[in-house]
Amino acid sequence: MRTHRAVVTGAVALSLVLAATACGGGTATGGSDQGGQGKKTLTYWASNQGASIEADKKVLQPELDRFEQRTGIKVKLEVVPWSDLLNRILTATTSGQGPDVLNIGNTWSASLQATGALLPWDDKSFGKIGGKDRFVASALGSTGATGQDPAAVPLYSMAYALYYNKKMFKDAGIEKPPATWDELVATGKRLGGGGKSAIGVEGSNLSNNIHQVFVLAKQHGADFFTPEGKPQFTTDGAVAAVKQYVDLMATHKIVAPGNAEYAQNQSLSDFAKDRTAMVLWQTPSATFAAQGMTEEEWGVAPAPVPSGTPGQGTSVNSMVAGINMAVFKNTRNLDGALEFVKFMTSDEEQKTLNKAYGSMPPVVGAQQDPAFGTPSLAVIRDTLAQSAAPLPQVPQESAFETVVGTAVKELFADAAAGRPVTTESVRAKLDKAQQQIPAS
Structure with a gap:
């Protein structure tokens, strides 16, 4: 999450979470055609990590353009303020009108997992992005309920x-x-x-x-x-x-x-x-x-x-703070969505994005970059490794x-x-x- 985020009102959050619908999200505004013809498109809801939404667009758009150059998959970006993000996601889980890929506050992982809308990250899915062992253990601890396949993968890590x-x-x-x-x-x-x-x-x-x-x-x-x-x-x-x-x-x-x-x-x-x-x-x-x-x-x-x-x-x-990246289960371009998550969690992109936001990569290989060994970030890195705990992973x-x-x-x-x-x-x-x- 971006430092400290606003939370939706209890009545809305609770009623939507308890709906626990399995209909999932969707790509109402831009999934690829299922036959694979034409230019494939993904929609992506990014969380507001920088000083403003425009600042986030300046960070993210060049990376999305690079992804398109490599894969031919265009990513339609929307940066969603924290004050709106959870309500938007919960509404998408019940309406089916959502993105293909989205950022979530890592503390929401179990709650959103309970809706049944998000893709479970089993060993096969993790294998398509390089494997679960690429990620720091504390970050993986905030990806869903214990004993279940994670509902998301870590993207940015933070600690107090x-x-x-x-x-x-x-x-x-x-x-x-x-x-x-x-x-x-x-x-x-x-x-x-x-x-x-x-x-x-x-x-x-x-x-x-x-x-x-x-x-x-x-x-x-x-x-x-x-x-x-x-x-x-x-x-x-x-x-x-x-x-x-x-x-x-x-x-x-x-x-x-x-x-x-x-x-x-x-x-x-x-x-x-x-x-x-x-x-x-x-x-x-x-x-x-x-x-x-x-x-x-x-x-x-x-x-x-x-x-x-x-x-x-x-x-x-x-607490183990951070942002996870999730995929709506009923995306019409699952292969493209997994390819995009792989790109965003690659060592190269992890270094670029976390340097821009002042956060710590949850990817082990990216943490080796000297930029993440400064006194301030070293405190965060050591806290995450030694003395942080995830918020309750409950619905x-x-x-x-x-x-x-x-x-x-x-x-x-x-x-x-x-x-x-x-x-x-x-x-x-x-x-x-x-x-x-x-x-x-």
């Missing part, structure tokens, strides 16, 4: 890290970024005040809320779903995770109250203008540059853990993001208004969220 404003740290006499949450709070108290915020959050960005509380739940030894897919939002660990995140504003006062209303990317403006000292973020080279920051102005460190160093279990410090995942993300948003609103945020109030919000989601 802690980014800090060097000027604000220097002005406060702070020499190094915090490594634990206790250190972050202590550092934050030295950085805040005077109209400035120590760390930025986006309280109205539902997906970002989920990303952060998911990691904190892991650090508390909790999961939001049982292995069987039953929601368990009110366990002590889940409640403690949500409270810890909201307490950055409610108790520790190191997040400005205005952040409760921030939506996608709004915290970056404050970071770039020396009003916020730290952010938990992805793909900095693209998003920070769009705010006018040079790489000399910010530093990077692994996202905080309770103690020690990042790793697995209670030392997980990021209810998109609804989970909506209802729990909304609960966190409402708790931030309470904190901003000076209303108490207690263990009991957090548990009540999560209980209400759990009642809005089915067990399977």
Whole structure:
């Protein structure tokens, strides 16, 4: 996903996901004729990865032209904003009016898999793009439900890290970024005040809320779903995770109250203008540059853990973030669609595209390029390899993001208004969220 994405409303997402239709998508606007005569065409919905839709077109169109030159297959490109993408995809699964190939947020893989609309990537399909072992294990872990053939293949990989404003740290006499949450709070108290915020959050960005509380739940030894897919939002660990995140504003006062209303990317403006000292973020080279920051102005460190160093279990410090590439099952040009996925996930294209977007290739061979060994990208690479975990790979995942993300948003609103945020109030919000989601 592009850094932090907006999520559809729960009612729409849940009703469409539960429809679980097997009719699939289609190529209503440009599949090839089945006899193979004439110029073959694919339609492709790309996610908005760059600073704008036009910026994405400038990155992607030359690559699509190169693909056409090599294969004779024309690709009709549409870059879809994150605010629209999931609704568009879900509508396509029920109407049949969709593209041949599309990008999906990797956290949606299991939800979209449950619709039956996407091509399952069995060994034969993976064989046509070079094999499953070309991909990093953590990226493959976010391609669908455990025990089923993946619903997509990894395209761009990302992870969270802690980014800090060097000027604000220097002005406060702070020499190094915090490594634990206790250190972050202590550092934050030295950085805040005077109209400035120590760390930025986006309280109205539902997906970002989920990303952060998911990691904190892991650090508390909790999961939001049982292995069987039953929601368990009110366990002590889940409640403690949500409270810890909201307490950055409610108790520790190191997040400005205005952040409760921030939506996608709004915290970056404050970071770039020396009003916020730290952010938990992805793909900095693209998003920070769009705010006018040079790489000399910010530093990077692994996202905080309770103690020690990042790793697995209670030392997980990021969700496995990224974009997957899927094929609608009822495409009229399956061979062409697989050829296009092979092209986009080739070592050559992976280097080109991930360099453009500041993300990490999920393809092992492409990661060897020195461009992905810079200090910032090395943190992301190491996080993905050592201390990231995929969000729940369950059919209810998109609804989970909506209802729990909304609960966190409402708790931030309470904190901003000076209303108490207690263990009991957090548990009540999560209980209400759990009642809005089915067990399977």
